[in-house]
């Protein structure tokens with residue numbers, strides 16, 4: 075019987091034959107509400123997946139596979155069943171404010187009722203609270219442009235990625251929230267930048283539809299090369315002799331499942347340029363640990379930074395000392411996650 079590990083990327087479960095598969099379900103969550111959501115979801119899924127196991131923490135030898143990776147290498151029809159209903163953004167113009175913030179979910183509920191069975195209300199409440207906090211209480215879109223590179227704290231960036239990736243916050247709804255904010259407070263470069271970032275997310279999604287195999291190739295868009303990848307356990311990575319920033323970011327990733335965009339970029343640059351490791355093993359590490367893991371954004375960004383993706387400028391090298399001078403001048407990030 076095959077065995078797979080599922081964390082927050084639960085939508086991808088459907089292509090697998092759940093009767094024939096032992097599934098270790100190890101979601102990452104930040105609050106008891108989220109944990110409760112996953113527990114309910116687990117209970118619903120157990121009805122159709124007899125070999126589903128809830129695991130609180132994962133030991134190394136349980137780490138057989140990460141889903142997208144495994145699905146690709148076993149040439150499964152990964153994602154195919156869900157692709158049509160994941161085509162959720164910018165398909166119908168002009169945008170209208172949605173009655174529910176999860177039209178994607180409404181569609182998915184029709185197709186996959188058990189996956190959503192009685193699992194959603196607490197999650198909805200939490201998302202509503204977060205949206206209110208971001209757009210109404212703190213009016214954070216006003217400052218996003220100046221703060222988005224902050225590596226510590228709640229307010230620097232939106233922190234909506236995990237809601238988006240799990241499909242519970244529809245990106246069109248979020249887009250409309252920004253537009254609504256602009257109609258009250260004015261459209262600025264800062265509010266526009268949030269939309270720009272959402273477009274990156276969508277770009278990777280659509281781009282992947284065109285080049286699905288290249289997203290897992292060592293040479294990315296340049297050519298197909300599926301040579302074996304050497305992966306690295308967190309223990310091995312912790313023992314590597316490299317910048318303290320690398321260890322701090324690894325520590326944050328393993329402890330929280332999150333890294334700011336800036337930290338992801340610097341970490342990936344060290345991985346690719348300083349440690350000279352295969353970008354695909356870095357992508358796999360993120361796949362296994364990010365709370366907002368999204369196959370398109372993750373592999374798309376890694377490929378981009380490795381110089382084999384959509385960036386015409388080639389490999390991106392981040393000078394770590396300079397980056398820290400700019401984005402961690404007081405050393406607070408290193409101190410927090412050392």
Ligand SMILES: Cc1cc2nc3c(=O)[nH]c(=O)nc-3n(C[C@H](O)[C@H](O)[C@H](O)COP(=O)(O)OP(=O)(O)OC[C@H]3O[C@@H](n4cnc5c(N)ncnc54)[C@H](O)[C@@H]3O)c2cc1C
Pocket residue numbers: 222231232233234235236238239268271272274275276278333334335336338339342360364366367368369371372373375376379
């Ligand atoms: C190596 C690497 C791997 C990444 N892996 C993922 C991943 O698995 N899942 C994921 O959601 N994002 C990924 N990103 C993109 C980005 O880092 C996160 O979306 C962002 O840090 C999440 O925090 P936020 O919601 O506060 O972002 P914000 O800065 O508030 O941005 C708003 C939204 O725009 C989208 N977005 C922002 N930056 C990017 C980007 N570079 N590419 C695509 N979409 C973006 C996200 O949906 C995000 O929630 C990755 C970036 C890098 C450099």
